Amino acid sequence: MEVRRMEPIALVIRPVTRLRATFAGLGTMQPLTPDDLLIRHKPLEDSQWINRLAPGKGTFRDVPLERFQVLERQVREIPLTEDPYLELARIYLHRGRWQDAKRILDLAIERFPDSEDVNYLREEAQLNRALQLVEEAQQELRAEPTRLTREKLQRCEIELNVLREKVCRQRLQRHPDQVALQIPLAAALEYQGRIEEAIDCLRQASDDPPLRAQAALQLGRLLERVERIPEALSAYRRAALFRRPPPQAEIRRAALEAAADLAERYSLVDSARRYVEMLLEIEPDDAVLRLRLQKLLDAPL
Template identity: 30%
Template sequence: MQDSASFAKNASLTGSTTLASRFEQGCQLVEAGKLPEALNILAECAAGEPSRADYVDTWLGALLQNPAAAVEDRPAAFAALAQLSQEEHWHEVLQQGQLLLRDFPRRTPLLQTLATASASLGYFEAADCYLAAALEISAEQPDLLRQRAKLLAQLRRYDEALETWMHLERVSPDDAGAAGAIASLAIERSRRRHGLKRRVEDFWATAPKPRVRIQPKPPTDNVYGSLASPQKNIAAPVQRTQLQELELAVREFPSHADNYLQLTPLYLERGRDQEAERMLNRGRAATGNNPRVVALWEEVAVKVFEDRVAHARRDAAEHPSANSQTALAQILRERDKLETAVYTSRLQREPGNLALQYELGVRLKRSAKLHDAMKHLQLALGELTVRALAAFELGECHLQLNDVPQALRFYRMASETALTDQAAARKHALYQASVLALRMKLLKNAVRYLRELNRIDPKFRDAATLLQNAQATLSTAESKAASAGRRVSNSSPTV
C-alpha cells in the first residue's frame, strides 16, 4: 500500500494528457484482472482530477471488485476527517478521504462524506458516483437514498430522482420530504415534456440541458376500481383512453390518492392546469389531506398562479394603463400570499428542511415582511446548496433597511459561497458589493470586487466603467496621500 507522501505525489499529476493516458492504462489493467496495479493508477486519476466522474466511477468500481484486505481501524484518521468536514475544508476532505477509502472501500459514511465534499466543490456528477457506490453496498439506507435523490434532481436527472424518492418512500413510508419531492418532480417532468422552463425557486439556476423526450406510459393496469378498465365478458367493450379511465376512477373511488397522482400529469400535459388544480383541491378533502395529494395540489396551484402572473405581465406591457398595472399588482399580491401559505405548510411538515427556510424567506421578503424574512434566511445559511442565494437575499433585506455595512457583508458572503451553477448569483453579488463599497469610500475593496467581476464577465452591466472610475479615484487618493506624507517629512525638524 502507498503511504500518504507517495499518494500525494501521484495525485499531483496535473496534465490532462498524462492523466488520460494513465486512465486508459488503468482501464486495461482492470480488463486484464490486475486489480491491485489498476487501483494505484486509477487512484492517481481520481485524485488528480476529482471532478471527472468517469475517473471516480471507474476507480470506485475497481475498489468494490477488489477483495478488501483486513486492516486495523484508524479512529484518529476518521476523527481528523470529521473535523475537516465540519470546518468545510472540502479539498482536504477529498484528499484524506480518498486515502482512507483505499483501505475502507465499503464504509458507506466515508462514501457519503466524499459525496458531500464533491458536491460542495461543484463536482456534482462525481458526487453521484460516490453515492451510487454507497447504495450498491447499502441499498435500503434512507439517508443515502435521500441524499442521492436530491442530488439527481439538482443534476436535472428527474426520472432517476423520481425513482429514488419512490424507493425511499417504500423503504421509509413516514419520510417527511418524499411526498412533496415526488409531487414536485412530477410537475417538472410534465413541464419539460412541453419545453417549458424549469420552475425553480432560485432564479439564478442554470437552464437544464436538453433531454430525450420520455414516451408516455401505456394505459395503466393499476388504476383502482373495477370500472377503470373494460370488462372482459362484454362483447364490444368501450375503448377508453388512459385519461378517461383515470377520470372515471377518480369519480367512482375519490378516496384513493394514486388515481389523482396519475391523472394530474395528464391534465398538465394537455394544458388543463386549472382543471388539475380544482380536481386536486377536491382530492385533498376526499383523501383526508393525503400528503402526496396536498403536495401536488400546492405545486399545481403555484403553477397556475405563475401562468396568471405571466399573462398579467404581458397585458401590462402590451396595453399599458392604470388598470393593467393595478391588475398586475393584485395578481402578484395573491401569488405571494399563496406561496407564503404553501411554504409555511411545507415547513410545518418538514421543519428540518433548510432549503424551505430559504423559499419562505424569499416570499416574506416579497411581501415586505423583512424582519420575518431575515429570520428564515439566516437559518437557510446552514444549507450549502442555498447558502449563497440566502446571503444575497439577506443583503437585499439589509439594504432596504438602510443597514449598508451588513448588506455589504452578506453580498460578500454570497459572492464567496456561490456554487458552480450559481454563477449569475455570484456576479450580482459582486456588483452589489462593489456599489456599496464605493458608497462607503472603501475604494480598494470596490476595485477588488470589480476586478473579479470583470474577470468573470467583462460585459456585466456597467462594471467595466465602474472599475475604470474606481481605479482612477483610488490612484488620485493614493497620490494625494503620498504627497501629504512627503510634505510632513520635509517639515519635520532635524535632530
C-alpha cells in the same frame, strides 16, 4: 400592508420528490430529500412538472375518451389509492383544464391528506396557474397600459406571493428539514413588505452550509434595498468568502460585484478597492476592472 413591485424573477423552490425503492416486490418509502432551487420566469412546461411525476414513460397527449370515463368513474367510486386521482389530474393539467384538475385534486386531498404526491401536485398546479395569470396580466398591460390593467397585474402578483408563502410554509411544516424553502419564502415575504420576516428566513437559510452563500447574497440585496448598508456589505462579504463549503463561482462574483458597487456608491473607497482587487483575482485580464481599480487608487480616502 406595504406592497413592493415584484421584480421579473419569481423564486420558487422545486419541492422534495418521493423516492421509491422496491425490494422483493414491496414498495418502501424512502426519506424525502431536497431538490435544487428553481428560478421561474414563466409557468413551467408541462413535461417538466406534470409528466415528471407520471408513472411509466408515456405522456398525456393522446388519452382516449374512454380513459377519462374510466378514471372519472373510479374517482366517484372512492378508490382505495390516490393513483386514479393523480392520473386524472395530470391529464387535465396537461390539457389546461385547471378547474377540472382542481376539482379532482381537492377530492384527492380530502381522501389522502398525508400523501406527498397529492400535496405536491396540488401545490404545483396552484403555483403554475398563479404564474400563468401573472404572465397573462403582464401581456395585457403591455398591449393596453391602463389603470385597470396595472391594477390587475398588481392583484395577480399579490395573489401569487401570498400563495407562494402559503405553499412554502406548508412544505416546511411537512418537512422541517427542507431549509432551502426559506429562500423562496423570504422572496414572497419581501414582496409583501414584511422585511424583518424575510431577513429572518434568509438568516436561517444561511446557517445551512450548502445554502449559506446563496442565502447571504440574497440577504445582502435585501438589506441594501432597505439601506442597511453596513449589514448589506457584511452579508455580501460572507457570501463571497465562505470557506466551508466555498461559494459557487457565479455567487462569489455576484457578491463581490455587489459589494464593490455598494462601497463605491457610499464613498467607502478603501473597501471598494479591496473588492475590486478580489474581482481581479478572478478575472486578471479584465481591462475594465483594471481601469476601475486605478481610478479607485487615485481617489482620496
